[in-house]
Structure formats: C-alpha cells, structure tokens
Ligand SMILES: N=CN[C@@H](CCC(=O)O)C(=O)O
C-alpha cells in the first residue's frame with residue numbers, strides 16, 4: 108500500500124454531511140481549481156488546493172505523483188439500480204416496443220421479464236457470470252465504481268440464489284464495490300400465473316428466509332405495478348424481508364400510479380425507484396419520510412415515456428439519485444454519463460444536482476454513503492478523470508464516453 112498524490116486537477120465533489128443532499132442542497136458541491144488529492148492505503152487522506160495538500164503532507168513519504176493535466180476530477184459514479192445480471196439480450200422485444208406493443212403487454216404475454224427468466228434458468232453459472240461481467244466492465248469503463256445489482260430473473264429459490272452467488276462473484280473478482288439486492292418479487296413466475304398470492308407465500312415463506320440465511324443480499328426489492336404485484340402484495344413481501352433483516356427498496360409507480368411511492372413512505376424504504384407516474388401527495392410523503400428517489404431516465408428514454416418529475420422532487424425536498432436501471436428489456440444502458448445527460452437535458456437538474464444525484468445520493472441509496480460517493484477524507488479514493496475541464500462535459504459531449512480514466516481505491520482500473 109502506498110501514498111499517492113494526484114495533482115493538477117479541477118476537482119468537483121459533493122461534501123458528505125452524513126446524509127443525502129436534498130432541496131436547496133441537492134446541488135451543493137465543492138470546486139477546487141489547481142486541486143490535489145492525497146491518497147493513503149486506497150483512501151482519500153486530503154483534498155484541496157495543491158499547496159495546502161502538500162503542506163499538510165509534509166513529512167509523509169509520497170511514493171507516486173500523478174499529473175492529471177488540468178482535467179476535471181469527480182467521484183466515481185455510484186449506480187444504485189441495475190439488473191445487469193442476465194443471460195440474454197431482448198432485441199426482438201425492443202423492436203416490438205418500437206412498433207407499439209406496450210412493455211407491460213409483452214410481460215402479460217409471457218415475454219419481457221419472463222423471457223429473461225427462461226434464459227437465466229437455462230444458462231450455466233459460467234455463462235451467466237460471463238454476460239454479467241461484460242456488462243459490469245462496460246459500466247466501469249463509463250465511470251461506475253460502485254454498483255447495485257438485483258436478482259429477479261430466477262423467480263424460484265434455486266435460481267434466485269444462483270443469481271445472488273454470481274453477483275457475489277462479481278464483487279470478489281472485479282474492482283467494483285457491489286451491493287446485492289434480492290428481487291424474487293420481480294414478476295409472478297409462470298407456474299403461478301393464476302395464483303399470484305401463492306407466489307407471494309413462496310416469496311415470504313421460502314425465498315426470503317433462504318436469502319437471509321445465506322447473507323448474500325443486503326436489500327429486497329419488489330415490482331409494485333398493475334398486473335405484477337399490488338400494493339398489498341408488495342407490502343407483504345417487503346415486511347417479510349424486513350423481518351428477515353433485509354433493507355427495502357421498491358419499483359414504484361413506473362407505469363401506473365398504483366401508490367407504490369406512498370407505500371415506500373409508509374414503510375420508510377431506503378429508496379423508491381422509477382416514480383414516473385407517482386402522485387404529488389405521495390412524493391410529499393416520501394420527502395417527509397426521507398425516502399431517496401432513484402430516478403432512471405434512460406428507462407423513460409427507452410420506453411418513450413415522459414421523464415419522472417425530478418425538478419419537482421427537488422422542490423419538494425425529496426433526495427434524488429440517478430441510476431441506469433441497466434437490464435435487457437426496458438433499458439439496455441450501462442452508461443452513467445448518458446443518464447447524467449438525460450437528467451440535465453430532460454429532468455431539469457443543474458449539472459451540480461445531477462452530479463450529487465449520481466455520486467453521493469446514489470451511494471446513500473444503497474447504504475454506502477459512509478464509504479463512497481464523495482472525495483472526503485476517509486472514503487474510498489474512487490474517482491474519474493473526465494475528458495474535459497468541468498462536469499458539463501458529461502452532458503455536452505453526447506453519445507460518446509467522456510470518462511478518460513477511472514481510479515478505484517487510488518488504483519487506475521480503466
Ligand atoms: N420494471 C421492472 N424491472 C426492470 C425491467 C426488467 C426487465 O424488463 O427485464 C426495470 O426496472 O425497468
């Protein structure tokens with residue numbers, strides 16, 4: 108382990124007050140011209156103007172100095188919502204959607220998520236890992252240094268556990284920090300199509316206890332949506348998960364305003380996802396309960412839906428995070444810069460608000476705010492060198508990868 112000094116950078120980072128930023132603070136960042144970052148044992152030790160950092164480092168042996176050429180440095184992206192563990196793409200379905208078939212109609216016909224369930228069940232562990240690894244490495248090249256990954260293409264105990272083991276292998280074999288989420292409540296399994304409550308029984312009575320016993324997931328998530336799980340069924344699943352020691356997330360009001368955002372507030376989930384159709388009173392309730400909105404604009408783009416009311420959420424005081432939702436159906440996108448750009452161009456976020464949403468608040472959305480998401484002393488030295496001098500490059504240089512270099516724990520990884 109060495110001490111490294113990264114210098115000649117324009118550093119832009121949120122400063123962590125110990126909680127997600129919201130309301131007027133959603134865009135609060137620190138900008139340091141001529142900045143330097145002193146890293147020790149893979150952690151941030153000092154950050155500030157170069158002279159100040161050097162002064163503080165006096166007497167410390169610096170093993171390596173890196174000149175970052177005046178480029179912009181931001182914290183590594185945290186992607187707090189993905190389904191990137193899958194076995195096969197669904198290009199044909201994308202074509203169907205372009206031709207007008209709604210996303211939920213494809214699921215109702217046995218395609219969509221259920222088609223991914225069939226391909227995951229028939230893939231070997233190695234095949235599943237290879238595809239997952241490819242998606243994760245692409246995310247890393249686009250600046251994601253910490254990622255949440257959900258199961259949910261198994262829908263039976265054995266395959267859900269298998270997915271979670273693959274996700275755990277991703278954590279062990281790549282530089283990424285990985286948060287695992289159990290999402291057996293992603294759709295009603297085909298065998299249970301006519302008896303969804305029995306599938307909920309299976310989730311609560313068998314799958315959740317098995318996942319909790321193995322300790323391989325931190326969160327439990329559920330798809331609360333018309334034709335998938337009702338608010339009551341979602342509540343049952345989430346309460347069983349909480350009783351088993353899992354933390355909660357919910358896919359809420361993605362297509363219809365079913366009241367998922369209200370359930371998130373009622374249960375005090377860590378985050379609520381999507382929220383394209385959420386009602387204003389339920390968003391107010393989320394603000395009151397401190398639930399983080401994990402917004403997924405690349406999904407709105409891919410589904411050709413109106414974007415979630417991100418600006419309004421900031422006004423209401425809901426802490427906002429951004430994520431890719433990378434999955435083979437509704438949104439095949441592993442690029443946080445693309446998501447950042449959509450947030451700025453279509454959701455009314457300032458550059459600083461989008462930066463906080465995709466770093467610090469995203470870290471809090473997966474319970475890792477104390478370790479990653481900002482360049483504060485004591486946190487993991489995860490940072491990106493952008494191909495530009497300000498974070499504007501992320502939205503301005505569209506359709507390409509504006510991330511020039513990726514460092515994880517102060518090591519160059521991409
Ligand atoms: N909407 C539910 N789940 C995913 C899509 C999963 C899929 O289509 O495979 C989402 O968040 O968009």
Ligand SMILES: [Zn+2]
Nearest residue numbers: 188190358432
């Ligand atoms: Zn999702």
